[in-house]
Amino acid sequence: MRQKEIAELVGVSVATVSLALRDSDKVNKKTKEKIKRIAELLNYKPNEIARSLVCKKTNIIGIIIPNFSITYYTEFAYALQNNLRKKGFFSLIMSGNKENIKEIIEMFLRWRVEGIITNKIGFEILRAVKTGIPVVLYEKVEEGDYVSVNKFEGGYKATEHLIKIGYRKIGFLCSPYFEEERTRGYIEALSDYGISIDKKIIFSGLGYFEEGYKGAKELLKRGVEGIFCLNDVSAIGAIRALKEENVRIPEDIGIVGFDNIEESKYIYPSLTTVNQPKEKIAEKIVEILLKKLNERTERSQILIDPELIIRESCGYKKRKGVKI
Amino acid sequence: MRQKEIAELVGVSVATVSLALRDSDKVNKKTKEKIKRIAELLNYKPNEIARSLVCKKTNIIGIIIPNFSITYYTEFAYALQNNLRKKGFFSLIMSGNKENIKEIIEMFLRWRVEGIITNKIGFEILRAVKTGIPVVLYEKVEEGDYVSVNKFEGGYKATEHLIKIGYRKIGFLCSPYFEEERTRGYIEALSDYGISIDKKIIFSGLGYFEEGYKGAKELLKRGVEGIFCLNDVSAIGAIRALKEENVRIPEDIGIVGFDNIEESKYIYPSLTTVNQPKEKIAEKIVEILLKKLNERTERSQILIDPELIIRESCGYKKRKGVKI
DNA sequence: AAATATTTTTAAAACGTTTTAATTCTATTA
DNA sequence: TAATAGAATTAAAACGTTTTAAAAATATTT
Numbered sequence: 001m002r003q004k005e006i007a008e009l010v011g012v013s014v015a016t017v018s019l020a021l022r023d024s025d026k027v028n029k030k031t032k033e034k035i036k037r038i039a040e041l042l043n044y045k046p047n048e049i050a051r052s053l054v055c056k057k058t059n060i061i062g063i064i065i066p067n068f069s070i071t072y073y074t075e076f077a078y079a080l081q082n083n084l085r086k087k088g089f090f091s092l093i094m095s096g097n098k099e100n101i102k103e104i105i106e107m108f109l110r111w112r113v114e115g116i117i118t119n120k121i122g123f124e125i126l127r128a129v130k131t132g133i134p135v136v137l138y139e140k141v142e143e144g145d146y147v148s149v150n151k152f153e154g155g156y157k158a159t160e161h162l163i164k165i166g167y168r169k170i171g172f173l174c175s176p177y178f179e180e181e182r183t184r185g186y187i188e189a190l191s192d193y194g195i196s197i198d199k200k201i202i203f204s205g206l207g208y209f210e211e212g213y214k215g216a217k218e219l220l221k222r223g224v225e226g227i228f229c230l231n232d233v234s235a236i237g238a239i240r241a242l243k244e245e246n247v248r249i250p251e252d253i254g255i256v257g258f259d260n261i262e263e264s265k266y267i268y269p270s271l272t273t274v275n276q277p278k279e280k281i282a283e284k285i286v287e288i289l290l291k292k293l294n295e296r297t298e299r300s301q302i303l304i305d306p307e308l309i310i311r312e313s314c315g316y317k318k319r320k321g322v323k324i
Numbered sequence: 325m326r327q328k329e330i331a332e333l334v335g336v337s338v339a340t341v342s343l344a345l346r347d348s349d350k351v352n353k354k355t356k357e358k359i360k361r362i363a364e365l366l367n368y369k370p371n372e373i374a375r376s377l378v379c380k381k382t383n384i385i386g387i388i389i390p391n392f393s394i395t396y397y398t399e400f401a402y403a404l405q406n407n408l409r410k411k412g413f414f415s416l417i418m419s420g421n422k423e424n425i426k427e428i429i430e431m432f433l434r435w436r437v438e439g440i441i442t443n444k445i446g447f448e449i450l451r452a453v454k455t456g457i458p459v460v461l462y463e464k465v466e467e468g469d470y471v472s473v474n475k476f477e478g479g480y481k482a483t484e485h486l487i488k489i490g491y492r493k494i495g496f497l498c499s500p501y502f503e504e505e506r507t508r509g510y511i512e513a514l515s516d517y518g519i520s521i522d523k524k525i526i527f528s529g530l531g532y533f534e535e536g537y538k539g540a541k542e543l544l545k546r547g548v549e550g551i552f553c554l555n556d557v558s559a560i561g562a563i564r565a566l567k568e569e570n571v572r573i574p575e576d577i578g579i580v581g582f583d584n585i586e587e588s589k590y591i592y593p594s595l596t597t598v599n600q601p602k603e604k605i606a607e608k609i610v611e612i613l614l615k616k617l618n619e620r621t622e623r624s625q626i627l628i629d630p631e632l633i634i635r636e637s638c639g640y641k642k643r644k645g646v647k648i
Numbered sequence: 649a650a651a652t653a654t655t656t657t658t659a660a661a662a663c664g665t666t667t668t669a670a671t672t673c674t675a676t677t678a
Numbered sequence: 679t680a681a682t683a684g685a686a687t688t689a690a691a692a693c694g695t696t697t698t699a700a701a702a703a704t705a706t707t708t
Contacts, residue, residue: 046434046664047436090431337657338696653704677681
């Protein structure tokens with residue numbers, strides 16, 4: 001089904017059909033209606049491939065998230081996709097990591113994506129940037145546009161909360177990647193409260209359940225009283241590990257997560273965590289990206305102050321003596 | 325960067341460039357090398373849009389999952405995407421529901437996807453099928469190709485397990501959609517063991533945390549001893565609800581989920597659940613879809629027998645007397 | 649050296665749209 | 679009625695590839 005066939009049926013040129021279907025006021029009202037009716041009848045769908053080619057505009061945006069296993073990322077990607085759709089763009093959501101990033105960028109470039117949303121700038125992304133494709137990140141970086149939660153603040157608040165409740169020896173399951181913002185927050189909070197940093201109770205991992213689980217078992221051996229986890233998923237793993245060892249949470253050990261994924265409210269004990277307002281971040285990122293598509297804008301580096309969501313895993317209620 | 329420019333630089337026609345870049349043996353080895361070198365140097369990426377147009381082949385497959393919040397679906401979509409990528413196809417992952425399905429299919433058709441993978445056949449999908457686009461489902465349906473776990477068996481096994489352990493009054497948080505296979509399994513197991521069906525302890529919902537939570541609170545009031553949940557996510561909600569009411573799991577109430585998402589192993593108590601081998605299903609679906617792309621094949625309706633994963637939430641260990 | 653076979657290259661058409669500039673048709677004015 | 683203005687339509691070019699069939703270049707056989 002092509003415009004040509006509609007044109008023949010109506011007895012008009014393809015140019016007229018093309019204009020009519022896009023509701024141009026250059027074409028006579030009656031012909032327009034006729035064309036539209038026939039198109040509807042034949043269930044005609046314009047070919048976006050052809051349109052993209054001639055307009056040199058694909059309306060495709062590439063989105064990269066670290067994985068499809070952590071709901072924070074998938075829900076965030078979905079929020080991006082939704083915002084983009086509302087603006088007439090459609091998105092390719094891909095899971096990207098060191099191994100496959102080259103292949104993904106290659107694919108994005110072949111399909112002539114008009115913009116990329118990702119979490120970090122590596123060699124491959126940099127090449128894309130050099131070809132002129134706008135990139136907006138959802139993690140802080142020196143060079144480049146981004147919108148992110150202020151993870152330093154988040155790390156600080158999480159750690160401070162544990163300290164204020166009375167925990168001293170606070171372990172940290174940290175991220176090897178992204179940025180060391182959360183780590184900086186953790187360290188600064190400790191030193192602000194006169195607690196010395198103990199590298200033996202800091203472990204790094206990618207934030208999966210298993211890493212939280214193993215990390216917590218190890219930290220338990222080293223006698224921690226509290227654990228700040230890089231994300232909620234690893235916190236859930238940590239809680240499991242501690243319960244297996246008959247540790248009471250929060251009475252014996254307090255836990256704080258990061259992300260505020262939905263299950264953090266439903267696990268038991270529910271998780272005290274740092275909220276990442278993914279809808280807000282997604283909206284802002286799309287806004288910035290689309291602006292970059294049209295004009296040469298100055299750099300946008302936006303940090304959103306995160307909120308600490310206080311739930312059961314830290315013992316705010318069970319350790320009554322403390323004021324926070 | 326177009327083939328034309330490479331052609332001019334090398335002093336050859338675009339036809340030659342096109343052939344050379346696709347490694348045709350019609351073109352002289354030396355010229356081929358020269359062309360490839362220049363292309364590499366200029367960082368040339370073939371334009372998939374143009375290729376799709378002329379070849380009348382996009383290599384795009386559309387994937388629809390119910391949401392981006394339930395890891396079972398996102399991980400499944402990822403498995404599909406990976407399998408497709410290996411075969412040279414790339415995929416558009418979309419969240420589809422009653423409200424937006426029309427829009428999604430419209431988009432798929434405009435972009436000339438070559439196949440669709442989704443969970444159920446509605447009016448919109450049917451229209452796509454009629455235009456000749458192959459569709460493979462991951463849920464059982466009368467008409468159409470699918471690969472799915474045998475949910476009847478799953479439902480039966482889950483319920484039977486609860487019965488064998490000694491629970492009698494078994495509630496069910498069931499799905500309103502998809503299929504009533506799990507429900508059939510639940511009912512058949514009960515009647516096989518001479519337990520009468522009580523509709524007052526069957527609730528339907530979409531399988532989110534909150535629904536499990538609310539459903540369990542309600543079921544608790546009605547005095548159930550066990551709950552079979554349509555998926556793990558709602559089971560996690562249910563566990564939360566019961567713990568809030570100081571119900572011991574599994575001593576007082578046993579819980580079985582469905583899906584075997586990763587966290588079901590890490591929550592406390594860990595969840596007895598019906599495994600859905602998503603990688604296997606994904607692989608099979610891709611195989612069938614790609615076959616349908618090329619030949620007119622007969623209908624494939626594949627049901628995989630599911631495995632019950634026994635963990636802590638059912639009291640197999642704590643209710644020692646029972647043999648299963 | 650001519651004839652033939654083989655290899656290599658290429659011009660041109662095609663894919664389904666949009667856009668531009670020119671043309672045709674219709675209405676208005678003189 | 680002729681001239682003009684405005685509205686509606688269209689032919690043709692363009693987008694960046696692939697493919698086909700023909701042409702050109704080179705190698706092989708007589």
